Amino acid sequence: MNQDIAGLIRSVPRVSLLSGPTPLERAPRLSAELGVDLLLKRDDLTGIGAGGNKLRKLEFIVAAAQKEGATALITTGGAQSNHARLTAAVAARLGLKCYLRLKGVAPADVGNVLLDRLFGADLDFWDEPNYDIVNQRMAALAAELRKKGEHPVAVPLGGATPEGTLGYALAFAEIMQQAAALGGVPDYIVLAAGTGSTQAGLLLGAKLSAASTRIVGVSVSWAKDILAAEVTRHTLDGAKRLGVALTLKPDDVWIAEGYVGPGYAKPSPLGRAALTRTAQREGVLLDSTYTAKGMSGAIDLIEKGVIPRGSRMVFVHTGGTPELYTRAPEDLLG
Structure with a gap:
């Protein structure tokens, strides 16, 4: 299946709210340390309301x-x-x-x-x-x-609605276009996964465009089987909203687990390390509930060789930095 994603979605009602396309930025210092070509999709910079996916x-x-x-x-x-x-x-x-x-x-x-x-x-x-x-x-x-x-x-x-899922199918096409201009499409797109509809939208975009890019959701809340079922449901519902017949194989839905730490919205040691590392290497702020845990999963998958060194990877920064201002120093700095 190789579909024009923007063309398919054009008939769906949409209100223009986004200050976009949002930047796709190189992360040179993290890339050098991790041995991958890491790009940050800055959906924390979407515009009104302090940004976010x-x-x-x-x-x-x-x-x-x-x-x-x-x-x-x-x-x-x-x-x-x-x-x-x-x-x-x-x-x-x-x-x-x-x-x-x-x-x-x-x-x-x-x-x-x-x-x-x-x-x-x-x-x-x-x-x-x-x-x-x-x-x-x-x-x-x-x-x-x-x-x-x-x-x-x-x-x-x-x-988490079929219409909401379409927002990230469209974002997938945006990422592909930007990444191609920076030297090539990514092997992996990694993000923090909560309710699963953002991951579903990206997966729908990948399936519609027949892209080889793998979508990796790092669970920040739910158990792997529950989240995988939700991602599958939202992906298929999004396709149905577009009138497209779509089938998914079990391995299409990649959930990385083990990064929630002590619980949802509770800072984790790995997340804290990823948050400070990203801030001190790239000057980019994550949040401790979602994106820091997502980045901790991305880093761990690289260091374990699950995502091979030399890969090209996009990390989707889904926003959430206002949460930082609720935290005590020990929550963020250890």
């Missing part, structure tokens, strides 16, 4: 919501959710109301929480560990808002 998804998600006549967006996530922060920023840009119902006990107004408030979101915290129940409560909130004359649209955790 969710903006590519929201271009399609919000366009679909507006087509339904949405006046408000509702979404959820952890206390320092990057997705929630960007949903609030997009709602502010487009004149929509935004209701954020985040998991846990309300923390101090720092990092993403501070930004959520600055963007004008209606913010509340539900001390509920089960996302199924959170989703039920979001549906109840939507029903209340409809009674008040609003037309709310609920956006799933992480922007």
Whole structure:
């Protein structure tokens, strides 16, 4: 299958939000140390809302919501959710109301929480560990808002929708074009994988364009089998949204596990080392929840020879740096 990705997606409604294409930058000092040609896809520089990968998804998600006549967006996530922060920023840009119902006990107004408030979101915290129940409560909130004359649209955790997945199929084509201009397409694209829809979009892009590039998701939360199933589901749902018949082999979905550390959103020793190494070699900031753990996986796979030395690798920086400003020095510096 060798499809024109941009051509396929052109008919899908989209709101222009991205300041792009985002840079694809060489990482010369890390490349020299690791023995690979490492490029950084700077999706932390997407534009509004302090940047991050969710903006590519929201271009399609919000366009679909507006087509339904949405006046408000509702979404959820952890206390320092990057997705929630960007949903609030997009709602502010487009004149929509935004209701954020985040998991846990309300923390101090720092990092993403501070930004959520600055963007004008209606913010509340539900001390509920089960996302199924959170989703039920979001549906109840939507029903209340409809009674008040609003037309709310609920956006799933992480922007994990078929439309959202298309944002990263398009990003795959962007990476391929930029990498070719820098000397050749990558052997591997590595990223931190949370809900799996960003990895799914990149995998969909690779399958549509018949590229040999392997997509590697470093799990920062879920068990390997759960995340692999989600990546598979989102990839196939994205293809279905485009009207494309697609099959996946089990080894198409590459999940690297063992890098979560003590738990989701808790700094790990390997992640801390990757965060400081990237900052001190390249002057690029990662975050301790997602990208530092993703980079720690990329480094470990290279050092173990799973990704061979001499390979060309793109690391997708999915954003999240506001989270750094919630951390104590010992969280980041050891």
